[in-house]
Amino acid sequence: MDIEALRAQFPALKRQIGGMPIVYLDSACMTLKPDCVIEAVTSYYRDFPACGGLGRSMHSFGREVDEAVYRAREAIRRFINARPSDSDWLDVTPTREVIFTRNATEAINVVARGFPFREGAAVLTTDREHNSNLCPWQDLEAEGRIRHLWLDRGCGDDFDLSELDRILEREPVELVSMVHVSNLDGSELPAAAVIERAHAHGARVLLDAAQSAGHLPIDVQALDVDFMALSLHKMCGPTGTGILYAKEELLEDPRFRPLLSGGDTVADTALGQPPEYLGPPFRFEAGLQDYAGIIGAGAAVEFIESIGVERIQQHVNALNAYVADKIEPLKDEFDLLGPEDAAMRNGITTLVFRRRGMVALVEEDLVGAAAILDRQANVMVRGGEFCVHSWFARSGIGREREKLRASLYVYNNRDDCDTFAEALERLVGLDEYQMLPRLP
Missing domain, CATH: 3.90.1150.10 (Aspartate Aminotransferase, domain 1)
Known part of the structure; x- marks a missing residue:
């Protein structure tokens, strides 16, 4: 190199x-930004600065936006190996499992506020989470919606899987939410082992991959992870652009509510009736999106893949x-x-x-x-x-x-x-x- x-x-x-x-x-x-990302962001504002979205702007600029966003979502899908859309959806989105957010913080909050926790449910983290993977669970606990539990992470290959097993056996943990690579010290979670044990006890897993994506190879299907949060600004991408990966079947669950609702999330509305929401990912991407950031995000992952x-x-x-x-x-x-x-x-x-x-x-x-x-x-x-x-x-x-x-x-x-x-x-x-x- x-x-x-x-x-x-x-x-x-x-x-x-x-x-x-x-x-x-x-x-x-x-991370710093390479020329290709700067050019991708600039090209949106210079060449086709218009609205995107399903059926929104059917003129040439609007189509260019939609095509560029489609390519960016596909680049990210490939990068983490999310599942592609089936034939019914492939024309409008390359995957239903990649949701654009502002950052990993927002992605985690989408899960925190949308996950259908049962009464008495617990969320398990480690003792060295970034505030973005701590405060949402503390807030939910203060609201009486969950109990927040944590275990000592250790600093590398000394992660105590036996303690994880004891907590999962003893407590009604419905979600394990842990940082993949710690921004504190760089230590790596034994993610595959954690996910396997959590699933064996009926719990879902959210990985905060803000610090690992772009540093470690990530394959969400091989890991069998349920949710993953990424920040593109740590991957040579633009600020204000993040990703929530989620298994399609979890996003399809009507109990999993979007963090925000409004324009571009609905197929139809009528006074006196609840909205008719679109399917994922659009149901979770409310309002006008950061098209320049999304296009730059696609360029960033392609840049990383080229290396x-x-x-x-x-x-x-x-x-x-x-x-x-x-x-x-x-x-x-x-x-x-x-x-x-x-x-x-x-x-x-x-x-x-x-x-x-x-x-x-x-x-x-x-x-x-x-x-x-x-x-x-x-x-x-x-x-x-x-x-x-x-x-x-x-x-x-x-x-x-x-x-x-x-x-x-x-x-x-x-x-x-x-x-x-x-x-x-x-x-x-x-x-x-x-x-x-x-x-x-």
């Missing part, structure tokens, strides 16, 4: 700040191992979250500094570790608690301890890793409240 040729397709990497190149290591939050997910995985894991070697001399300065084996962290390196109150003055701004790396070396990493506040609170790691997460993707190279390691070495050598200059 020619990394330099690939990097040339990402215009953001050509920028300089203060006369220095950027080092982008925040792909677990947001190959397995090649991306190998590249990212090799770079993460290189990072681990480079920062090994600094290991007394921080705790590394997640598996010791860098190849099991899926491109993520999360550090919790042992020294408390690691801050510096950059001119007149008091900033923490992540901001220091940015302002001193153009190294862009994530700080804070990574939307996993509940795990940090439970672990006893206080907010006064600085944290940062470096996350890699296909466009990163060894030079990025070297710059990060050098900047980190300078960071841990700082005196508290040391005055630092900004970049020129």
Whole structure:
């Protein structure tokens, strides 16, 4: 794989700040966008900026929108191996199992608000879920609709399947909702084993695949997963575009209610009567859609497929191992979250500094570790608690301890890793409240 040729397709990497190149290591939050995705989004606004939707705009622009959305949905169907539509639906949608949402957060909420829970039902998560896969269940519990249970995830190959079995045998769990790859530490759920055990006890499974899609090969049919949530902004795609995958038979269940209703979800309406809803996926895609984002999403998965997910995985894991070697001399300065084996962290390196109150003055701004790396070396990493506040609170790691997460993707190279390691070495050598200059 020619990394330099690939990097040339990402215009953001050509920028300089203060006369220095950027080092982008925040792909677990947001990946950069290649030219092909930018062009796909732009082409909608430039060439056919019209309404799509069944029977909505039957002119040339409208047909072009519908055709482009169809192709994007088909690209995503292939990417995750969702089932194709049968012959009755194939003319209008390539699959009934791929629903467009704003992001994985909305996709999870579609399931949370639509799933036909019985009285007394429980939802099982892990102890290190992103807030997007925690808050919806906490809200439902507060409303008295479910009980929310959780188990300790562990940090890699120590996931306790026997504890999962005990909970499934003891509790009325109707839905298991777990993150596939943790955005906290990169650890991977043994998804196939979890799904098999959940199904054996009559529970459905929702995988939060926001951090795994584009990093790991995903085959929803082989996994036999019931629901899966994805965010395209973590897959070189546009912001505001996500996917809910769901088995067709679950979406066809009339008890599974859409999160929103309105335009483009109905076949007919009449005063004094309930709406006559369309079938999936349209029943779950209310109103005017983000056509530019959807078209860009299709371009993004085609871009990833053109490289190959397995090649991306190998590249990212090799770079993460290189990072681990480079920062090994600094290991007394921080705790590394997640598996010791860098190849099991899926491109993520999360550090919790042992020294408390690691801050510096950059001119007149008091900033923490992540901001220091940015302002001193153009190294862009994530700080804070990574939307996993509940795990940090439970672990006893206080907010006064600085944290940062470096996350890699296909466009990163060894030079990025070297710059990060050098900047980190300078960071841990700082005196508290040391005055630092900004970049020129």
